Amino acid sequence: MKLCSAGASLGTIISFSGVFMSIIELKDINFSYGPSEERVIKSLSLSIERGECILLEGPNGSGKSTLFRILNGLSLPDSGTYYFDSRLIDKKYLKSERDAKVFHKEIGYLFQNPDIMLFCASVYDEIGFGPRQMGLDDVEVDKRVRDLLKTFDIEKLADKAPYHLSGGQKKKIAFAAVMALNPKAYILDEPFAGLDRESCEMIGRLIKNLKLMGKTIIIASHDESDIGELADRRLNIVELMQD
Ligand SMILES: Nc1ncnc2c1ncn2[C@@H]1O[C@H](COP(=O)(O)OP(=O)(O)OP(=O)(O)O)[C@@H](O)[C@H]1O
């Protein structure tokens, strides 16, 4: 595993001039699930460069999925700032339907529990949903869906209802649905959990390809052996928090 800290300092230097090199810039983020709840994210700051692959580690309940919700605009921090691709992601930004649509196309989120993501009647429609929302025509949607069914080796599942599939199959469909949008950044919450060895290797190869394409990737995973040489930096969420 290669440890790299030089990128972060470069991003910091350039951000002083007002132009972010980093694609993700979090400063002093605090978050709790309710006014009477304990803070889950405590004064967390983080800078991620374009094209970096980050492995986010931390014990159960340490806030990795919560941080991912913030990165994807599903939860708003109580305080602190979040810039994605030089845009301040706050309540005002996310309230704008046009801005929110652009943001959600650029950042792809694989939930820890894929059940949350799947709602279409068939696997084909599930993978095609995002491209359709983006306004792609039927021919282009069909091409994208067929390519992804092949990539994930799930062509036989095309007409099945996602709801009735196994946990591992659901995870692959959810990942394919994320890739269908061709986002700039991938936030992958436990992408290997529940997958058999062969599927883990396939997902590992896919992530490697995404990295070669210059995508920014943040992975939360408990199983280091699946990450191998993929990660440029390993971060422990507990160490990212100030108090
Ligand atoms: N919707 C919610 N409402 C209230 N508390 C929550 C909610 N979701 C998570 N929490 C709490 O926030 C804390 C952090 O949870 P989170 O799921 O972010 O941890 P995690 O690091 O992803 O854990 P794991 O490794 O098990 O996936 C936990 O104490 C959890 O109980």
Ligand SMILES: [Mg+2]
């Ligand atoms: Mg989690």
